[in-house]
Each structure stands twice: as C-alpha cells, then as structure tokens.
Amino acid sequence: MSGVGALALTAILAVPASAAALLAFIPGYRASARLNVLAGVVTLAAVAALVVDRPPAGRFLIVDDMGVIFLALNAFVGLTTSIFSASYMAHELESGRLPLNHIRSYHALYQALMFAMNLAVAANNIGLMWVAIELSTLSTVVMVGIYRTHEALEAAWKYFILASVGIALALFGTILIYIAALPVVGPGLEPMAWSVLMRSAPAFDPALVSLGFVFLLLGYGTKVGLAPLHAWLPDAHAEGPTPVSAVLSGLLLNVALFALLRFKSLVASNPEALDPGRLMVGLGLLSLLFASLMLYRRRDIKRLFAYSSVEHMGIATFAFGMGGPIANFAGLLHMTMHSLAKSGIFFGIGYITQAKATQKIIEIRGLVETHPLIGWGFALGIVAIAGLPPLGIFMSEFLVVSSTVAREPLLAIPLVAGLLFGFGAMFLRLHDVAFGESLGRNAPVVSSPVPMFVHLMIVLAAGLYLPDPLVALFRRAADTLG
Helix, strand or coil: CCHHHHHHHHHHHHHHHHHHHHHCCCCCHHHHHHHHHHHHHHHHHHHHHHHHCCCCCCCCECCCHHHHHHHHHHHHHHHHHHHHHHHHHHHHHHCCCCCHHHHHHHHHHHHHHHHHHHHHHHECEHHHHHHHHHHHHHHHHHHHCCCCCHHHHHHHHHHHHHHHHHHHHHHHHHHHHHHHHHHHHCCCCHHHEHHHHHHHHHHCCHHHHHHHHHHHHHHHHHHHCCCCCCCHHHHHHHHCCHHHHHHHHHHHHHHHHHHHHHHHHHHHCCCCCCCHHHHHHHHHHHHHHHHHHHHHHCCEHHHHHHHHHHHHHHHHHHHHHHCCHHHHHHHHHHHHHHHHHHHHHHHHHHHHHHHHCCCEHHHCCCHHHHCHHHHHHHHHHHHHHHCCCCCHHHHHHHHHHHHHHHHCHHHHHHHHHHHHHHHHHHHHHHHHHHHCCCCCCCCCCCCCCHHHHHHHHHHHHHHHCCCHHHHHHHHHHHHCCC
C-alpha cells in the first residue's frame, strides 16, 4: 500500500485504537469528551481521503466501493454520536447516575468499538473480520451494562450470551468456507482473503459452501437483529446509555449485515450452491412482519425503536436477498437512511428521557408544547422512519417495493403489509408523544439538538436529491452484490 489511500486507511484504524488507549487513562471528563470528538473528526477526514485515493488490496486489508460506503457511515455517525455523547454523559455525571470512572471507561470503549467496526469493514481476511466483530461485541456488552443496575447487568449478560452463540455459529461457518477453499486455493492465508475467495468461489465444493452460509446467516443474523434471533436487541437498547443505542442501531447492525453480504456474494458466485437470496428474503420478511406488529405493544420508548430497527434491518435484508441492481441499490440506500434517521431519533430520545426522567411512553406527552424544538425534531424523525415522502426512507422503500412487484409480485403483498403495519404503529405513538396533553416532569433540555437535526436534514435532502457521484458509488457497490 502506498500514497494518500494507505495513510488514510492506517489512520482509520490507528486513530480510534490509539484514542481508546489514551482515554482509558485520562481522568478529567472534559478532556476525555473532547478527545473522543477529536478522534471522530480525524477518522472522518481519513475516510474522506479514501474517496480521492484508495490503496490496493493487501493480505489483510481491502477498501472497495461497498467498504467506502460503510466506512463513511461509521465515521460520520461515530462523530455525531461522540458530539451527542459529550453533553449526554455530562448530564449523567452531574445527575449522579454515572461516576466519573465509568464515564472514562465509556469513552475508551466507544473508540474501541469504532476501531473494531472499521476493522471489520476494511478486513480482507474472513478470520480477521470475525475477530473484529467479536471485539465489537465485547466493547458494547460493557457499555450496555455501564449503569450497573440489576436490569442493565441482566441486559448485558443476555446480549453477551446470545451474541456469543451467534458469533460462534459464524465462526463455524467461516471455517467451513475456509475448508471449501483449501483444495482450490491451497494452504496458508490465501483461502481466507476476500480478493482470492471471490475469484475462486465457482470451483468450491457447493455442499460445504451452502452449509457454511447457513451457519453464517444464523450467526451474523443474530448480530443484525433479524427475527427470531433478535432477543438481545430490545433489552440492550432499553438499559444501556442512549448514545450506545444510537451506535447499535446506526452502525453495529450494519457491520454484521456487511459481513453477511460479503458471504452472500461469495456463495451466489457458485452456480451449484444454494440460493442465499431466498434465505435472506425469508428472514427479512419474517423480521419485518414480526417487528411491525410488536411495535403496537411497546410501552418503553427505547424498546419501541429497538423493534423499529429489527423492522428496518429486515427490509434491508429482504432487498439484498432479492438481489439485482435495483434491489441492491435500494438495500444500500435503505441501510444508510435508516442509520442516519434512527441514530438521529435516539439523539432525540436522549434529550426527551433526560427532560422527562422516564422512558415510559405513557408519561411522555406534549413535547411540541413543552419542548418545541425537540418535539418538532422528534416528530420529523418519526415521519422519516415511517417512510413518508419526501424523505430518504420513502425513496428506498419505494425502490424495494417496485423491484419486488416487477420480479416477485406475490412477495410484494407481505412486504407492503409489513410496511403499512409499521407505518401505523409509528403514527399511533407520534400523536400522543408529540401533540398530546403534557404530563409529568418538564425539565429544560440543556444539550444542543444540532446532531439530531443534522441527521434528519440529510435524510430529508436525500429524499429530494442524490448527488450523481453518490449514486454512481452506490450503483458500483450494488453491482458487486449479485
């Protein structure tokens, strides 16, 4: 590797790793919060440099079109969430909910998580990618349980157990793919490199490849939050700090989906292996329908949007399962728009729960009256995530539905039904939360709502216009997914 691209890729990994090490020892809150934000700024700048110059694929690292999309999303949401975290965690410190040493651990673990997710996306080695995703699990487990309450520790333990089972299944699937590649590629590290595997995949044993993908779908599908493998997700959202919820829904689910898409492309290139798209379509539809119905029974606002994440990851998985240029483009766009909208919504939830001192939906009323800026921003977030025009999620869902109607009309029936169920649930909550009669505590919100509005404005702008270079990048990435 040489040039600007090599330096940028090095920075994308070295900056969060170094920041994590430093943050573990910085005693002051202000200094650690500022370093956390600074690391996000430098990482985003390094990702921007990859647009200008990309390094060639190496034995362990690779940056392709799909990788650039995921890295850019990681860096941007990682930066905005670190900015949101600075004020949110300061409030938690001042209110006595978290001691200073726990917040120091939070900042260090946050950058460790960013390093792990960037490494998973940039890995040109299926073993290294698995290690990175396991590291991301370990980092978030500690952050989910950071409040040390009985409920938080139970949620962290549940997350650890279920995610560990999933990652173990993914490891077994990874080993099967490696074994299938050995006779064709030869021993050593070559059978673990994406760039080599994709060239040789048509010659792999189709039985081993098919069995490996089943384990990978179950394993990484657990981290994606697909039903019925999603049980850890609502508890982790409800009991962890709100910035962690934003990163879980906005980034970590995407990284697991990224791994799944890598293997889907590999299996799809083997003509005698099973069709991975059918399995993804089935799990995606199940997740969409199940989660959209479960939205009606949620009483905790963070659990509500956790199930919304299951719903939208189901839509993206369905789109990628359908395959083809349009559906893959729609899947990438939907994943991007969901990440931006959902993390923006969780920023809003952070402001709301600190103002109302509760996560119970029944006690959160009349935000437009009591906190107009937050209330209208939160309303815009619900409109965005529900898929109303002209916001970006409407565009991605429209492309998914139109592609499905053109190719598999019968599948469009449950797909549209799930979208309508989810739409209804979101607007059922919007009326009371934003426009109902105000109840309970109404403390002022001291944090800046800028990160929330930045995300939502991008989602709005994307529904109105997508720049040609961005469309071209998404199209090239879509073409590689089969």
